[in-house]
Amino acid sequence: MSSRGSYAVNGHITTNEYTTIYVDKAGSKILKGTSSKSHSLPDYAHTPNSVYVKLKKDGRTLHEMRFYDEKGHPIIEIAYHPEPKINNGNREDSIVHFHIYKGLDRNLAQRMDEHLKIKEKYAKYLKEYGLYDKC
Secondary structure, eight states: OGGGGOBTSSOOOOOOOOEEEEOOSSSSSEEESSSSSSOOOOOSSSSTTTTEEOOOSSSSSSEEEEEEEEEOOOOEOOOOOOEEEGTTTTTSSSSSEEEHHHHHHHHOOOEGGGGHHHHHHHHHHHHHHOOOOGO
């Protein structure tokens, strides 16, 4: 958290726990945690309609990307990592899946290959990371 309890315009507490590494061709901001600890993506975006990405340790492969609405609230997260509950208990192989958000709560993982409308809506992002044909 930032010092002295500062807040962003939208009322969310500001943070310095991430830094933007670069913006990809699809317009997503690639974030990296500023500490040596593992991090997730921000609960809120300070820029309306943002897309934030966390890459795997190789610096190229998508781990997860989160999409935010006009108020900075998360709406959907697309991920590519093992998700045993939807991949027959497989804890080794990554699978393209998503979670829908309601507030800060997200639903259970759903396989992208079972939701063609969502796959098509986010196709440019999936293609950016070579995942479109994996789902």
